[in-house]
Amino acid sequence: MSKFEFTRRGLIKSGAAVGAGLAMPTILTRPAFSYTNEPKGGTVTLGFNVPQTGPYADEGNDELLAQKLAVEHLNGEGDGGCLPTFSSKALKGNGILGKKVQFVTGDTQTKSDAARASAKSMIEKDGAIMINGGSSSGVAVAVQGLCQEAGVIFMAGLTHANDTTGKDRKANGFRHFFNAYMSGAALAPVLAKEMGKDRRAYHLTADYNWGWTQEESIKASTEALGWETVNTVKTPLASTDFSSYIAPVINAGADVLVLNHYGGNMVNSLTNAIQFGLLDKAVNGKDFKIVVPLYSELMAAGAGENIKGVLGSMNYNWQLENAGSKAFVKSFGEKHGRPPSNSAQTCYAQVLLYADACERAGTFNPCGVVEALEGFEFDGLGNGPTTYRKEDHQCFKDVLVVRGAQNPTSKFDTLEIVEITPVANVTYPPNHPMFGGDAATLGKCNAGV
């Protein structure tokens, strides 16, 4: 009778041999990548991660339309959009580095975990080399972290919290959209001009990362003007009825209500504030005012008549008259029958900026792309002259102060541009305390693999 005897050493040797044998086919067949998802064939894949379900689905849909338009223009289809107006002439309409651009999409659901999962799937299964999109700062920070670990580039979509290019900045992440600090800096002079320097503000703030940074920024800017902050109240993100939070404003002695809310929260809180007649009141001898620091066209449409006269800020508005804006509005408008939103414009610009950086760098290697984007100065994408600052990967450009239109002539011009705040007035040092101070660093670029 034969007898098998297992020794520890024998088991380790056998295991190693079997393991090597199993790995051999993969080692022999797998192409050698010098960076994550290096394109080997005639195509390159981009990943568009936007909210396709959930409360920001309309915003995500607009982003996706713009991203698809950018891909068309990169591949030489359609009217070319901003390619002719873009100050960099590296893009030729023949894809990126001669490779036809294709894309995959993911659904962030405006949830950080879902957004990470869909980005991970696009990177690992679909071979996406760049991720773009999103309509929330929580999502942006989460996906940016993932892209840094995976060694792909993240071109953020709509994210307004200071942290995205502040304490959570990453070498592989870039933000074209403006931020809460810039909103505060742009709004303050207009608020002083229109409402005076002796005001008492009451803040209602969405209780999450973006709301906190926006409240901090607006509070700092308005207090610097001489305004007094009467109270700051955090409201749960899931709130639908804000009447309990609006009612105390009436007797608080405040004469300005600042709504640090976005999306459905903003539509509901503004509607409730109007219902309670706040804008018809006079407090401290002054007319009561409402400020919504971050506006979007889709929110404005949701708020309807209630936004008339209410001040806020935007990254972009289709009514801008520069050549890049006109080209983008024409391209988007003729295809979809309406002007683009500012989240659509930022995603469109980001896709083109990424493609252009690859062309100028002559590679898809993320570290080459990072080098090409850092300190890059450009124009012709709709916002006017813009710079991607090297130290924090934040775009610096003029910021728009807008107001709900009193007499809109169509359903599209719900907002009117009050002032274009020059970039110099919204610029801050990279180590500003609101952006993580000296401790905040980009870290090193990661090419993956």
Next chain:
Amino acid sequence: MDAILLQVLNGLDKGSAYALIALGLTLIFGTLGVVNFAHGALFMIGAFVAVTLQRVLNLSIETVHADKKDFLGNPLKVQTTYVETWFGESAGQLIIGWSVPLAILAVIPIMLLIGFVMERGLIRHFYKRPHADQILVTFGLAIVFQEIVKAIFGANPIQTPAPDALAGVWNLGAWLGLSLPYPAWRIVYFGFSAIVIGGVFAFLQFTTFGMVVRAGMADRETVGLLGINIDRRFTLMFGVAAAVAGLAGVMYAPINPPNYHWGMDFLVLSFVVVVVGGMGSLPGAVLAGFLLGILESFASTTWATTTIPGINQIIIYLVAIVILLARPRGLMGRKGVMEE
């Protein structure tokens, strides 16, 4: 004092919506024994009946104004509603402005029909299945309703304003020497809820149909043995419950712009209301609805949130735990309901 009274009014207002939804949930549970997780979706559909009517009344004729330009520089297309064309501008605007109250007329037959189809087409197949199965199927149905509404109307909230005459602020405390400005439509909503709740109770209490339904709720088998087709009456009660949810939704539309997610927003809270009130107890559902609405309102005040941070988000569940520990069957629950 003024601030306290304002929060009481806010609570009554929120409580009205909770009470109406919970009332419908309890009607369905009390008659058919079904835990209907699609009930919040019925509330949402009610609101979208108002949105739909508003859109129908806004159907327009397009005229091209060559002298004006649109955003692409093409001749501007101006929309004029059919209603304004037929009745003149001011009368047309008035009709459009009253779309929410007008939607009440439409919502009752629509919701009765939806309730009837839901019950006959799906829910009845689950009467003899465990409660877990009923919850799963009705929750699935809620998601289907939600996604259909999103596909048609989008994910953004849609403004559905109250008529101009009821859109302002009424100072309720003027005759008491207090400053108590409160949105007119919210007062209308509270009054409307009181009428609907009173109507449902009167229907059950003072009509023969209601008497049979109440008898069926108490002892279904015996009523059946008397030769009464209790199933048909219970099917109708499902429709009535759906209509109550729809009415609650249609009138709530001017308070907060409706969106496809409303059903889920209200569902969990309404179930807590039903449990706190006592499973199967109609007066309990109404009482708990107002009680929890007022408590939630006070918990959202600055004083409460600074004293106990986060209390506004947990107050309803906290109170539910305390009440269920003290009275395991809820405030007005009866022995034997869901205890077999």
